[in-house]
Amino acid sequence: MLGFILKRLLLIIPMALIAVSVTWALIRVAPGTFYSSEKKIPAAVEAKLREKYGLDDPWYKQYGIMLSNIARGDFGISLKYEGQPVNEIIARHLPYSAVIGLLAYLLALAIGLVAGTIAALRQNSAFDYASMAAAMLGLSVPNFVLGPLLVLVFSFWLYLLPPARWGGFTSLILPVVTLAAIYAAYIARLTRAGLLEVMRSDYIRTARAKGLSERSVILRHALRGGLLPVVSFTGPALAALLAGTVVVEKVFAIPGLGNIFIQSVLNRDEPLVLGIVAFISVLVMIFNLIVDIAYGFIDPRIRYE
Amino acid sequence: MNRSVGKILSFSLIAALLFSVLSCSRVDSGNYFGRTVPPDDNVLRYVSGAEPESFDPHISSGQPEARIYMALFDGLVENDPKTLLPIPAIAKSWQISSNVDVFVFKLRDNAKWSDGTPISANDFVYSFRRGFDAETLSRTASLGYFIRYSEDFNNGDVFVKKDGRFLLEHEVNGTEPYTVNAFGPETEFAKFINGPTRLTLPGDEKERAKLFEKDEKLRMAVDGAEFVPVSAEDIGVEAVDDMTLRLTLRQSAPFFLGLLAHQFFRPVPRHIVEKHGRDWTKPENIVTNGAFKVKHHRPYDELFVIKNENYWDAENVHLDGIKFYPIDENATILNLYKGGAIDAFLNHSVPASWIDEVRQYKDEYLDHPENATAYYSMNITKPPFDDVRVRRAFQMSVDRDALSNYRKVTKPLYDLTPAGIFPDYDKARAMVSEEMRVEKKKTPEEWAKYNRFDPAEARRLLGEAGFPVEGSEGNFACPKFPTDSVSLTFNTNENNRMVAEFMQAQWKRHLGITVSLKSQEFRTFLKDRNDLQYTGLAQSLWSGDYMDPFTFLGLHYGRQNDGGSGFADKEYDRMLDEANSELDFQKRYEKLARAEAYVMDKLPVVTLSIYATNWLKKPYVKGMYPNPGTLHPWKFVYIEKDPAKWDRNVDNIMAESNPRTTAQLEELKRTMTQN
Numbered sequence: 011m012l013g014f015i016l017k018r019l020l021l022i023i024p025m026a027l028i029a030v031s032v033t034w035a036l037i038r039v040a041p042g043t044f045y046s047s048e049k050k051i052p053a054a055v056e057a058k059l060r061e062k063y064g065l066d067d068p069w070y071k072q073y074g075i076m077l078s079n080i081a082r083g084d085f086g087i088s089l090k091y092e093g094q095p096v097n098e099i100i101a102r103h104l105p106y107s108a109v110i111g112l113l114a115y116l117l118a119l120a121i122g123l124v125a126g127t128i129a130a131l132r133q134n135s136a137f138d139y140a141s142m143a144a145a146m147l148g149l150s151v152p153n154f155v156l157g158p159l160l161v162l163v164f165s166f167w168l169y170l171l172p173p174a175r176w177g178g179f180t181s182l183i184l185p186v187v188t189l190a191a192i193y194a195a196y197i198a199r200l201t202r203a204g205l206l207e208v209m210r211s212d213y214i215r216t217a218r219a220k221g222l223s224e225r226s227v228i229l230r231h232a233l234r235g236g237l238l239p240v241v242s243f244t245g246p247a248l249a250a251l252l253a254g255t256v257v258v259e260k261v262f263a264i265p266g267l268g269n270i271f272i273q274s275v276l277n278r279d280e281p282l283v284l285g286i287v288a289f290i291s292v293l294v295m296i297f298n299l300i301v302d303i304a305y306g307f308i309d310p311r312i313r314y315e
Numbered sequence: 316m317n318r319s320v321g322k323i324l325s326f327s328l329i330a331a332l333l334f335s336v337l338s339c340s341r342v343d344s345g346n347y348f349g350r351t352v353p354p355d356d357n358v359l360r361y362v363s364g365a366e367p368e369s370f371d372p373h374i375s376s377g378q379p380e381a382r383i384y385m386a387l388f389d390g391l392v393e394n395d396p397k398t399l400l401p402i403p404a405i406a407k408s409w410q411i412s413s414n415v416d417v418f419v420f421k422l423r424d425n426a427k428w429s430d431g432t433p434i435s436a437n438d439f440v441y442s443f444r445r446g447f448d449a450e451t452l453s454r455t456a457s458l459g460y461f462i463r464y465s466e467d468f469n470n471g472d473v474f475v476k477k478d479g480r481f482l483l484e485h486e487v488n489g490t491e492p493y494t495v496n497a498f499g500p501e502t503e504f505a506k507f508i509n510g511p512t513r514l515t516l517p518g519d520e521k522e523r524a525k526l527f528e529k530d531e532k533l534r535m536a537v538d539g540a541e542f543v544p545v546s547a548e549d550i551g552v553e554a555v556d557d558m559t560l561r562l563t564l565r566q567s568a569p570f571f572l573g574l575l576a577h578q579f580f581r582p583v584p585r586h587i588v589e590k591h592g593r594d595w596t597k598p599e600n601i602v603t604n605g606a607f608k609v610k611h612h613r614p615y616d617e618l619f620v621i622k623n624e625n626y627w628d629a630e631n632v633h634l635d636g637i638k639f640y641p642i643d644e645n646a647t648i649l650n651l652y653k654g655g656a657i658d659a660f661l662n663h664s665v666p667a668s669w670i671d672e673v674r675q676y677k678d679e680y681l682d683h684p685e686n687a688t689a690y691y692s693m694n695i696t697k698p699p700f701d702d703v704r705v706r707r708a709f710q711m712s713v714d715r716d717a718l719s720n721y722r723k724v725t726k727p728l729y730d731l732t733p734a735g736i737f738p739d740y741d742k743a744r745a746m747v748s749e750e751m752r753v754e755k756k757k758t759p760e761e762w763a764k765y766n767r768f769d770p771a772e773a774r775r776l777l778g779e780a781g782f783p784v785e786g787s788e789g790n791f792a793c794p795k796f797p798t799d800s801v802s803l804t805f806n807t808n809e810n811n812r813m814v815a816e817f818m819q820a821q822w823k824r825h826l827g828i829t830v831s832l833k834s835q836e837f838r839t840f841l842k843d844r845n846d847l848q849y850t851g852l853a854q855s856l857w858s859g860d861y862m863d864p865f866t867f868l869g870l871h872y873g874r875q876n877d878g879g880s881g882f883a884d885k886e887y888d889r890m891l892d893e894a895n896s897e898l899d900f901q902k903r904y905e906k907l908a909r910a911e912a913y914v915m916d917k918l919p920v921v922t923l924s925i926y927a928t929n930w931l932k933k934p935y936v937k938g939m940y941p942n943p944g945t946l947h948p949w950k951f952v953y954i955e956k957d958p959a960k961w962d963r964n965v966d967n968i969m970a971e972s973n974p975r976t977t978a979q980l981e982e983l984k985r986t987m988t989q990n
Contacts, residue, residue, distance in 0.1 A: 040839065041843070042836075047377075051454045053470065058449045058452055158646065161650055173651055175656065
């Protein structure tokens, strides 16, 4: 087990390197620079800027400098927002995304697991149909539609919640619900499907035959097996949620990492783009690893060598 | 039984929900849009657009930053809240030489930085020199190139010293010597800066060598000479004494005073910049001299500025603070406004789909003409747009009235300079236009359509250029036109696409030509446009930097210009130079109008529309106007808590007189005539 974890941790390094390199190449290919605007800047100033950031150095030199910076864990200084270190920017904006992401994750998990479990246990009941219909709706309504819809109802009709911006608990509700909807729907469907399959399996019949209470059968035996697909889904989902979600952050004007990421790409702010890509890719890989480890605990059939 | 109880329950639940929705859907706020409640504190909440790039006024060129700099830094002059014309700020008065090439400013003696350090003329000298220093990396330094030798300094050029004296430009070029008439106190520096223009050459040796290769005479003249870098001390900026600043220009520039309100000319605190270097703009370090100072900055969330008690005019600053929210998502901005979470927001920000709804709230919706134009540049370096007839055909096959009706927030544009912004210039232009008509022997009817909308003439011109248009109304075709090599490039944006599709339909309908549309991400687009990499037409938008037609006419001035068409014409440059050295106000406008007529005859652009401001402010926000640049001198702005005094049925806020603002303005302008 320890060997497996170590191997996987080591694997993160080349994987992150590939992600960063591909991103670096893509930024190079994209036309335009961080300083371009409608108004041409003075030639001498442009020359100074290019010199300062080494933009006219051969590509392998620039690539080398970039790699050595990253190896030292220093992503450099933002090009657009002069004087702001990338590490600082990520550290500053991650908490916004993380709070919303974590709350959305917990909400999605709570709604999804409960609804999915009840739906599976009462298959073909009104609740089953209603919750699965709601889940279908949750899956098919994109969050850039759901967000404004919730704003319309809760901010403009009911005047209950602020329509956007960060500030206080009430301002979290709409973005968290918007973000959670699609994940709750997924989780509900996965839980229901997983449970239904497991409930028909031999070991559940055995458990029942042994005279265990229905409660114990479901909680101790069925859920454990039935949740495997949910676990493999929610691991990467949590990583994605924590690292910031572009659309929801834009709609609700939340200064999270997703918002910054999009802006950094549009600004051609290379160090910032690379920093965020490296950070997110490492985050996703770590969560995948956690999921794999969790598998071993949940499902006794899985063993790591 | 059970089932019916459930039914009743769910029915009453839905009914209750519906009732609560309906009963809450109308918060009575009179004829105002959404929730209209002034903030509890005396702090304005304003959406300023994209996250500011820097708080250093020398660095950034953006409008969102310009509005923030206006709160933090006071320049020599400030913009009038309605007209944008220069009004006194740190300079309490000024004198201008008869050639409009020397400006002497008297500074007020009570101006201080927010840390209490007094401001003197030396602060301005330091700031101007810093702005032009290429190391500062100012993106807007070129705006100040009118100041003598500042362009040479910014470019890193050199003077040429031979036999112990500096070579002069006219000696080498054989032109008339250019000198400045002495104006103001006589000083050593004045003798130098007023003297005949020195010869300058590129600082880079390779570039110099290239120049010598082309110009044997120049090489001979400078042979054996010493090259002395143009230094910060050589630019035409001088502190005559602590409270007197003199600026000397390289040419007459009647619009220069207005330009001085631009962020590039606002001073930075030397003692703080030298202490902290690049970090001087960090919230914990920054020191300002404007009506407000930085309280805190949470990037992408909020910039909170509070009243600067050390500001020289602090008693006339009405707000306790301003919260700038950096949001660029228009739908979100409108949501915040409707929900009463903000009091005003930046221009061009009401989403197109909301304009009809919002327009009903005329006390809030501000739809005034702007010092900004939209046009399509045509790449005149490549066929088929290297032929002026083709260009004119494209210009004359567009119904701009229909475009404006379609866009809802714009007015038709027929020239480079927007109509309705500079009324005296409009008169001069009308006069010149009449002269042109007579010269070209056109009837008034023909002339009314010239360069405007005349599809039949457009088809004739296209035929003359070798691309005959066949077919009849509603079914034209132009088979010989190289549609493959012509496209319309614009940066990805819903409004740009709307206009592009409209234009595509116009050309299809009137010329039978289908122009393909090419939507590009902004920076990709900028590169293609600025480097003339596009084929055919490219979207262009221009916001004037100052209140003078030259801000638009200058777009096609010089070899490396911002026009985006590849247009460079010595005759046009000469006409503009001549106009700018004309001292009579009205005659200058006439000369500018002639230059404009000249370039419109060559037609490097398809004109589209004049922008409207298109933003909202709550009726309780006073002293804030939809001026042609949406630039707000914040010390005039206040929040009116008494609903009786809110804007109500105001027909035109620009014509309405607010006694409080008028009095404040009059008091400020009073010093202008004192010396």
